[in-house]
Amino acid sequence: MIPLLTPLGIIAAGGEMPVQLARDVMAAGRGVFIVAIREFADAPLYAGLPHKLVRLGAGGAVIAAFKAAGVRDLVILGRAKRPSLLALLPDAWMAGALAKLGRSILAGGDDTLLRGVKRLLEEEGFVVRGAHEVRAGLLAAPGLLAGPAPDAAQRADIDRGVAVLRAMGPVDVGQACVVQQGLVLAVEAIEGTDAMIARAGALRREGPGGVLVKLPKPGQDLRLDMPTIGPATVGAVAAAGLAGIAIAAGATLLAERDTTLTDASARGLFILSLESDP
């Protein structure tokens, strides 16, 4: 058991999710200590919160900062772009860690990398949790969360998107795709969901519809890289002229839940949270 008096550690990449989690945890009476990754995190967001900015690759500094803060359990959260090995500039701890993980870690997808990082943190004595284990309210419940119910054509597009993502799951590429009128307009790889949505908007056919489907990969460790949607996703989907968003209930984080759902409804976009597989 982790003593509740120890602060929750947060390794923060980009976006507002890490800050949101920190504020939620503090509001519930527990302390936090954030290590924000300089290359990804929006540093001004962390003003006034207990944190340290650390450059990517300085794994030893991350460990030291958490140990000094008395952290025992931690969450990894936020948007990140996989860097090249050359950009990583590993510190001594990180160089040893990479050597231990072996070259294979760099030839796999994000899941492979994150599982390696988790193992290293656990070897240092930390417990790695999912954000949803700390704050269950961040998870999407099943059902129609916002907007009008998708029509039959949109349902068919959702089904096609689910099939595409399931097929791609084993090769650990992306979490999202956009489908309109049965056509897969775009599939996410390393560019990130928002860039993929913008591309799909430019590739849309005349006529109605178009859905973003964003799901965890089969076997993906949800503690490490849970699919997330938020106000930025809703804005991108609206700008692309799509009709709505399908996500996986219980396996998707809703950033700024109220804003996200209100924005979607106000723009006439559905957010459908799919029950897990039959």
Added chain:
Amino acid sequence: MIPLLTPLGIIAAGGEMPVQLARDVMAAGRGVFIVAIREFADAPLYAGLPHKLVRLGAGGAVIAAFKAAGVRDLVILGRAKRPSLLALLPDAWMAGALAKLGRSILAGGDDTLLRGVKRLLEEEGFVVRGAHEVRAGLLAAPGLLAGPAPDAAQRADIDRGVAVLRAMGPVDVGQACVVQQGLVLAVEAIEGTDAMIARAGALRREGPGGVLVKLPKPGQDLRLDMPTIGPATVGAVAAAGLAGIAIAAGATLLAERDTTLTDASARGLFILSLESDP
């Protein structure tokens, strides 16, 4: 048997492949008749060749033109973007054809659509051939066709790309992806290979490498939509800073073969033509 004195029909979408095929066939002593699809084909290319420009959706006009020209067998060739149903403006023949094929044709991928078109043409008495059945020299032979042999890291990236495309094959999305240092930079959907390559170039990590892998989908009818590379592909790969191209031997058309291979070698890019699956 098709009498050799009948002209070969060519339904021409975009790019130079249809013109190249027409000139090759004529050089070998057989006539051709081209129906160029106005929305896709580069009309000036067809000056001086027996042809008719027909708008997309005018399926009846296509049939009539070929019958008037005495065509018995035909090839469908060139780049096309799937239109929306609204843009199709089907003529009477096409409206009947779409009704016959049913709505499912529009909810599948390109393979589904092309198979439907092939069936309709066959019902009209035409034989639909692959370009490679007419001109075997268009097909890529196995082996290293251009440039330096890929190194071990590039070989690993090719393997990863092959695995990604195989996983995606059953859902009929795209034919190509770009991999660098084990990372899948981009996966093709409806944007086309050249646009996907350009995106991958913008997403490249520091450091060497990056390969385009372009393969037929498992079960894809190669008579209808054979993967194709040509000088434009080589130019896009060079502009994106990638190291080379992997294709499937015996299942890839080389447009302007000599120019393609010479350009690639001159730019130091490999073109590796993979033997079929073990």
